[in-house]
Amino acid sequence: MVPANYYLVLSAILFGLGIVAFVFKRNIITLFMSIELMLNAVNLAFVTFSQVLGKLDGQVFVLFVIVVAAAEAAVGLGIIILIARHRQSLNVERMDLMKF
């Protein structure tokens, strides 16, 4: 019997690590991957709660999250390819045109 909090704490840790990755990595593809990490952490929490509450709604939501992540990854990577070709670099610091 694994207590549910263990899963949730793990989810929180993974989420935090995802944030750290997002803040500190320079490659834009890595940034995307950190977002996927955060989404996965959230999925873990959903599944845990579905287990705790005894309903399957959480898992349905996980499915939806996965689908959305897939769509997002597809389009996002497409945009990344375009930008990378344009800016000749994958460094997110170079992609700062939308500023003051």
Add this chain to the structure above:
Amino acid sequence: MLILKDLILNHLWIIPLLPLLGAAINGLSGLFGAKWPNKAVNAVALGSTGLSFLAALECVREFLNLPPAQLARPWVQQYFTWIAAGTFRAGFDLQIDHLTIVMLLVVTGVGWLIHIYATGYMSHEGGYYRFFSYLNLFMFFMLILVMAANYVLLFVGWEGVGLASYLLIGFYFLKKSASDAGKKAFIVNRIGDFGFMLGMFLLFRTFGSLDFVTVFDKARELPADALGQFGIITISCLLLFMGATGKSAQLPLYVWLPDAMEGPTPVSALIHAATMVTAGVYVVARSHILFTHAPTAMLVVACVGAATAFFAATIGLVQTDIKKILAYSTVSQLGYMFLACGVGAFSAGIFHLMTHAFFKALLFLAAGSVIHAMGGEQEVTRMGGLSSKIRWTYLTMLMATLAIAGFPPFAGFFSKDAILFSAFQHAPGGQFLYAVGLVSALLTAFYMFRLIFLTFHGQPRFDEHHVHVHESPKSMLGPLVVLALLSIVGGWLAAPSFWGGTDYFSAFLSPVFGAEAAPEAATALSVAAEHSLEINMAVVAVLTALAGLLLAFWLYLRKPGSADQLAKSMRGLYTTLLNKYYVDELYAAVIIRPLVWISDNVLWRAVDAGGIDGAVNGAASGTTAIGDRLRRAHSGNARSYAVWVVIGAILILAVIFWPLLKPAAGMVP
């Protein structure tokens, strides 16, 4: 006539409305491009004022036909409620009582005569329709003033006549001195009005209402303030009197009246002699119940009146502009009226108001006739020998001068005598006031006859070839004659008892002022002793007038040039008087310059430009500055955005979870 019974009494608004219509019609006629012919303007203006006069007469007839019980109280008509706020109600209420009747007849009657005169005098002037529009507007406001049944409506009329006065003084607005004079009149009046308004506020606070009937009924019950005590009623009366000094040109707010002579002569006659300037006297007389409860205020009124009478007379001694002489004479005579009110002889004051309206209007109109005859010349030093050339003008003006000097049986004698008699018996200080009044009477007689002799007698001091002296048209002479007749007979309404006549006038006004018992005499006098006192005083008054006449005759006719020698020998005094005691310059230096300086440097620079603009612009620039700082958050750096998102998320979570995260029992990890 049964259908028309009490027609006017029930529809008092007709009386002021008629001139208002005239003003509107004449005023709007100017909007439609094509100039109305003068005849049309005349018809409207004279018609409306004449009808108003007839309506006033009818109103008087109806009022006097009321059953005696109703005659003892004012007849009040309430038309609509103008202001209703909390317990305060100010309505458009008009009232008629005996005092109103006197004022009404003077205003409409003399006003109508002056309108007729003006059709002749102004016939060659531009802006004809505008002149009569303003004149009718003035009539409307003046009628509102005298017919008002509460202080608020009276104040509306008060301000309105001030407006009309400004418009008319500055009628020749292209002339800088005229427009300046108009502004000066309005501003100086405003200073007085400030006091008037404070007085009104105080009255409302004390009595809870500003209706005359309510205030006076309540005031009758109150104990009188003692002499020297500054109770509420005394202070209210002093404040109201401050307004009266502004409007009626007493010390120290008289300075606008001489300058107001820039206006056309009919304006000077109507507004600055017969009607508007008497509004102050009217207010004091109307509030006589309040004033009799405030002996300190009465004393102030009497002293200011006497002082002004003397002061203005001294200035009038040496002036050379015919209208300025008459202006200072007006200020002086108004002083007499206030002196009368101050010693408690209210009906004597109103009587002098009425007679003064007759002879002063006549003097101004005749002066206008002289100016017209001389082709615009106003300096008496350049006139002379006109008596044979403009007979009618000369004769009527002579009548008026005899009246103002106080010769019997002309009107001025009776009214002035009544005032001096009451002043003499006043305690305290009655003798002193009497002395001042008597000296002023001497000066009055002197400078008025000086005016007559310089203008009409002696050798002509102008080039007879250049100036074609001609008599005025009938439209101008007619009113002169009527007013001359009134100056002669007007005084017979109040012949004092020792002449065997009855004082009709005081009896007429007794429902308003109470039986005019002789003011408290310093010593108890029996009837016979009073009679002999009256006779003595009358003789003294006549002798004084005669002395003034003879002095003027000696200095200007018998030995012409002696006046100039006298002036040279008393150079300093002469110059001071000629420059009106430098009062205008004093005001300019002490009051106007500092005020302008403060407005310029403090109010404009510091408060407006610095403070208000600074605050508004500062808010804008502050916002811009803050925005400038904040926009640096948009670095384009996605990762710092993420940090901000996290910070926000933590804050939200903190807000949600904090109360729950506090150490609480029962929560098992």
Add this chain to the structure above:
Amino acid sequence: MTPVLIVFFVLAALAVLGAVTLIAARHPIHSALALIVVMVALAGLYLLQGAEFVAAVQIIVYGGAIMVLFVFVIMLLNAGEEERTSVSRIARIAGIPLALALSGFLAAAVLRFSQAAPQAPVAASSTRGLSLLLFREFVFPFELTSFLILVAILGALVLAQREN
């Protein structure tokens, strides 16, 4: 220490390790592989909780499709090692502390509240129950997600065509 617990800790450690590797790795391809490890570990954790369908979907879709896509793109773009450029000031100062704060917060909240949870597999077999739920209560979001995928396909097509 039950076996289940041991398995949990192993999988958990694997996941955390993968995440740390994702952060620490210099080459993006290493980060991608680390992420795959994380996903597999999570799939294992789902299995541990009795959510088989989700575990399978996780591996097939997430691991087999999305991560493959990532790897393709990394190779396509010839992403090299990361350069050393400066991190924004706020990130450097506040980044780790904030992340710590956030996760700490979540963890604390969670720890305060949850109780020992029943770990029995959910009533009704997972797949059957899921599909019933999906096509009955959640049919509308389901249709929406299919629409979303359609839009994503179109988007990807349009983006890919831009080069012409």
